[in-house]
Amino acid sequence: AQSVTQLGSHVSVSEGALVLLRxxxxxxxxxxxxxxxxxxxxxxxxxxxxTTGATLVKxxxxxxxxxxxxxxxxxxxxxxxxxxxxxxxxxxxxxFTGANSKLTFGKGITLSVRP
Amino acid sequence: GxxxxxxxxxxxxxxxxxxxxxxxxxxxQATTMFWYRQFPKQSLMLMATSNxxxxxxxxxxxxxxxxxxxxxxxxxxxxxxxxxxPEDSSFYICxxxxxxxxxxxxxxxxxxxVV
Numbered sequence: 001a002q003s004v005t006q007l008g009s010h011v012s013v014s015e016g017a018l019v020l021l022r023x024x025x026x027x028x029x030x031x032x033x034x035x036x037x038x039x040x041x042x043x044x045x046x047x048x049x050x051t052t053g054a055t056l057v058k059x060x061x062x063x064x065x066x067x068x069x070x071x072x073x074x075x076x077x078x079x080x081x082x083x084x085x086x087x088x089x090x091x092x093x094x095x096f097t098g099a100n101s102k103l104t105f106g107k108g109i110t111l112s113v114r115p
Numbered sequence: 116g117x118x119x120x121x122x123x124x125x126x127x128x129x130x131x132x133x134x135x136x137x138x139x140x141x142x143x144q145a146t147t148m149f150w151y152r153q154f155p156k157q158s159l160m161l162m163a164t165s166n167x168x169x170x171x172x173x174x175x176x177x178x179x180x181x182x183x184x185x186x187x188x189x190x191x192x193x194x195x196x197x198x199x200x201p202e203d204s205s206f207y208i209c210x211x212x213x214x215x216x217x218x219x220x221x222x223x224x225x226x227x228x229v230v
Contacts, residue, residue, distance in 0.1 A: 009156075034218075043121070043208050043221035044159075051217075090158065099212020099219045100147035100166075107158040 002027045002093045004106035012112040019078040021109050023065075023091030026072065033074040034092040034103065035065055044090065050074060051097045061085070086113045117143050119211045121222030128199055128229055136194045136225045138209035144189035145211035149219060150182075153206040165192050189213075199229040 003026045013019055025031055032051050036044040048059025055067040065076045074091060090108045094101040118141040128134045138148055146167050151159040163179075165171040165186035173179045181203075183195040192211070196203055206226050212219035 036221075041124075041206075041224065041226060043119075043223040044210075045221070046218060049218065097217060099145075099214075099216035100164075101219075102149070102161060102164065103159075103219075104161075105158045108156075110156075 002031065002095060002104045004091050004093050004104055006091055006106035006109050008109060009107070010110045010112065012114060013081045014114045015083055016080050019063075019076070019081045019085065019111065021076040021089050021091075021111065023074045023076065023106060024072050025074060025091070025093045027093055027095070029095050032094045032097045032101070033065075033067060034094070035059065035063070035074075035076050036090045036092060036105075037061075038088040038090065038108075040087075047076070047089075081111075081113045083113050083115065086111055117211075117216060117220045119145075119209065119220045119222040121209055121225055123225060124223060125226040126228070128227070130200055130229055131198055133195055133197045134199055134227060136196075136207055136209075136227070138192045138194070138211060138222050140190045140211045140213070140220075143211075143216065144213045145192070146189065146213050147219070148186055148192040148209055148211045150184060150192075150194050151208045151210070153208060153224075155206075159208060162194075196227065199227070201229045203227065204229045 035047040091106040092103040150162045163171045163173045171184035186192040208224040210219040
């Protein structure tokens with residue numbers, strides 16, 4: 001069984017400040033990990049994913065995440081927040097990679113960016 | 116990139132009627148499609164997995180007779196909410212992937228309101 005924990009429901013940062021969104025997972029098999037972004041009334045867009053290999057993963061829009069097996073974490077960061085980053089962010093885990101892989105999502109975190 | 120289109124984007128229907136939501140892969144063949152339900156400010160809950168040409172696999176607790184899923188072609192899956200009730204009001208999102216894809220791609224979602 002797999003699960004994802006995203007602590008807190010809302011993060012607020014100033015424009016230009018560091019963004020840190022936390023994600024911890026539980027998995028009985030080596031996990032595949034994902035971060036998605038959702039804008040209001042829209043579907044999900046993949047920011048980045050970890051499958052195998054390098055534990056620091058770079059994604060779109062300046063985001064990156066680091067897979068830390070010892071901490072069972074996959075936190076999302078961005079050095080400098082932009083107003084357009086305000087959205088809902090979901091961390092997800094899957095037991096294998098591929099398009100037919102079931103995703104288990106965390107409850108999501110709302111990111112607000114203050115001018 | 117891979118594009119998944121959902122239609123309609125929003126729909127209002129009367130209690131007791133049925134409503135059909137379409138999910139189309141526009142530029143690839145989707146061997147697998149997933150249907151999710153999302154309540155306000157909550158995560159995505161997987162409802163069912165459908166593979167082209169076979170019956171959908173429903174998650175525990177999802178009424179298969181109420182949420183009819185058809186995946187008759189490699190580019191189209193439909194979700195029909197039968198005898199809709201106000202508690203079925205939600206945001207429904209599909210995702211689709213094919214053999215050549217490394218991940219599934221999400222549609223833009225459908226906001227269903229049952230009055």
